[in-house]
Amino acid sequence: PSFEDINLSLVIVRDTKNYQSPLYLLTSLPVESAKDAWEICHSYMHRWNIEQAFRFAKTELAIESPRLWFFENTLKLLAIVTLIYDFLMKLIRNWPSIIKIIINQFAHRTGNRCQNALTPIYRLRTAIQNMLWCYFAQQNSG
Structure with a gap:
């Protein structure tokens, strides 16, 4: 142009x-x-x-997927997603050693590229999801 x-x-x-x-x-x-x-x-x-x-x-948080009728509901969803993002970022900033253990335990990856990633937020979300799944599976197993 x-x-x-x-x-x-x-x-x-x-x-x-x-x-x-x-x-x-x-x-x-x-x-x-x-x-x-x-x-x-x-x-x-x-x-x-x-x-x-x-x-x-x-x-990761599927903000484009829901079909909401009213704009107010969209704003509420955006607020919830923003809170989740802020929560994950604060975990990464304030407890990096614990987060590394959680990621390695519940979202293990091999290879230097995955282990040295500068944006561990994707793996942290997966690790928390897997951790909660293991917890609830154990609670409902008998």
């Missing part, structure tokens, strides 16, 4: 140790200094975290 009336700037963010490919960020904000470029980079990273939260809500 042609954007002749909009001034665009390209911000290139490189890893100093060259472990990862550079990020190319295209922005309409003026970039006149390194400080401006870092602000754009940090804004993008913050936005990426928000995108990941929505992705998790859509895939």
Whole structure:
């Protein structure tokens, strides 16, 4: 597309140790200094975290699946999903050693890629689900 009336700037963010490919960020904000470029980079990273939260809500918490008649019910569902997401994130931040034990016990994965994942929230949700399933199966077994 042609954007002749909009001034665009390209911000290139490189890893100093060259472990990862550079990020190319295209922005309409003026970039006149390194400080401006870092602000754009940090804004993008913050936005990426928000995108990941929505992705998790859509895939793991099935926020798109229900058919609700009234908008108020949709807002209630969104509030519940937000509380669940906040709960899981607080568990990860406040008790990382316990969370690692729970994940390894109830959502074990092999391979470096799965074990070194930067977003363990998916495995934590699976681990809690498996842990609750084991608990209720044991309660109802006899």
